[in-house]
Amino acid sequence: MIGHKNPDTDSICSAIAYADIKNRTDPSRKYVARRAGQINEETQFVLHYFGMEPPAYLGNIGTQVKDMDIHPCPAADKTMSLKNIWDLMRKNSIVSLPVVDESGALEGLVTVGDIAKIYMDTTDSFLLSSARTQYRRIAETLDALIIEGNEHGYFVEGKILVGTADPDLMREYVEENDMVILGNREEDQLQAIEQNVSCIIVGMGIEFSDEVKRLAREKQIVLIMSPYDTFTISRLINQSIPVNYVMMKDQIVSFSTEDFTDDIQDIMVKKRHRAFPVINKKGKCVGTISRRNFLDMKHKKVILVDHNEEGQAVDNIHAAEILEIIDHHKLGSLQTMSPINFRNEPVGCTATILYTIYEEHRLEIPPKIAGLLCAAIISDTLMFRSPTCTQKDKIAASALSLIAGIRIEDFAKEMFRAGSNLKEKSSEEIFFQDYKKFIAEGNVIFGVGQISSMDTEELDNIKERLLSYISGEIGHGGVTMIYFMLTNILEESTQLLYYGEGSVDLAREAFHIEPDGDIFYLPGVVSRKKQLIPAMMEAAQFMAADFS
Secondary structure, X not given: OEOOOOOOHHHHHHHHHHXXXXXXHOOOOOOOOEEOOOOOHHHHHHHHHOOOOOOEEOOEOOOEHXXXXXXXXXXXXXXXXXXXXXXXXXXXXXXXXXXEOOOOOEEEEEEHHHHHHHHHOOOOOOHHHHOOEEHHHHHHHOOOEEEEOOOOOEEOOOOEEEOOOOHHHHHHHOXXXXXXXXXXXXXXXXXXXXXXXXXXXXXXXXXXXXXXXXXXXXXXXXXXXXXXXHHHHHHHHHHHOEHHHOOEOOOOOOEEOOOEXXXXXXXXXXXXXXXXXXXXXXXXEEEEEOHHHHHHOOOOEEEXXXXXXXXXXXXXXXXXXXXXXXXXXXXXXXOOOOOOEEEEOOOOOHHXXXXXXXXXXXXXXOHHHHHHHHHXXXXXXXXXXXXXXXXXXXXXXXXXXXXXXXXXXXXXXXXXXXHOOOOXXXXXXXXXXXXXXXXXXXXXXXXXXXXEEOOHHHHHHHHXXXXXXXXXXXXXXXXXXXXXXXXXXXXXXXXXXXEOOOHHHHHHHHHOOOOEOOEEEEEOOOOHHHHHHHHHHHHHHXXXXXXX
């Protein structure tokens, strides 16, 4: 549930209330309220008054990596052997496997290609020592038993070779710290011990003699017994090296679960990897994604309240699936891919529609939410002074005030006072507090902001500050004309600031009056939606027709 950018009290309170309604009437989904912009002082006052938390911020509703079907990966750490890694990848049908530390943080990435490269490199007899291979990983790979020596030690120096010659020839090519694969001849084993090798491996389940074990223990030489033959041992042993030796550690292309898919598509196309690691907000690797995941991507589902204009909607609204719209404004520019529930009523406030929906479902309205809805009606109708106000608004506000336990006039004074306390705000904050863009005839884009206050002096001070600020906003988002309404609630009038080429002509045509310096004084005009925008649209249409 989300309202428009630069949300007002109605936008925020209606989102909260409709989420409550949907959660109580539709158990198939979970509904949450969100906001598309900064909450203003008036709304902050209302939320605080009724003890409600503000909705979380959502500035962009485009699809994110977390909306994709992230492929979970089995846990793999850098000490695992290539055989361990290969077994994991084959069992889980994956071609790229993230390697993580104890906390789940990404340390590397290994692919099937990395493993294949090791298999092809059959001439490097120093591979195991270069990779600092642990003896217990060698034993695991060969389904072997460590008969003597420290299984947690590492083979860090020397080459690996098969000892097939007699003991005299072994003296010539076996060197200190080498690892040798031998048969059942004890004299060969004793000769290797004499030459102070690091490790002796025997196959076919051959057992070492007590003498060999004693001498090996004295020299801290590792003895390993495998059930495999010498050829199989030679073929498998390279699989015992740790994945840390072959995995990619630097310049790994990974994505965050919070990344927007629009931002990562080009990267994925350029890199052409089969899979990319995904990191969550806590820095933990949660799996991988590939280009194929774009085919089954889940679009966010959204219900819009208090608007139906694309220009006022949360960024990337076109990438979301709109389920419903609840609004009280004129029909806007939003389009949907399929029919939706669109409830649009000519009342002064969306909160009035929400009150009606509560009644239709015969749902008891919680006092806190009743207070929010009542405050929204008071705000949008300027305490029933706006021409947008209807009898339905007044009836709804009266009923809601009883549930919330508030007196409308007393509460309204406090709320408007809180909302019009603008002394500490910058010109930019005031300008965007309630600012919307509109598209008129001839594709003319103009912006209209509004501030309402009970204090004439405060409005005069704001006017001086805004006059110098407005000029800098021309051109942003295609806007060619800007208007700003300084609305006096008590006097029920508006001073309309204007800027931009053609702005004075459009306002003059709309209200048939001349400006007084930098403003148009509009007595009786307090509503942007019902009084100002329709007049502007009609004037733009007339001027476009006259020009053509």
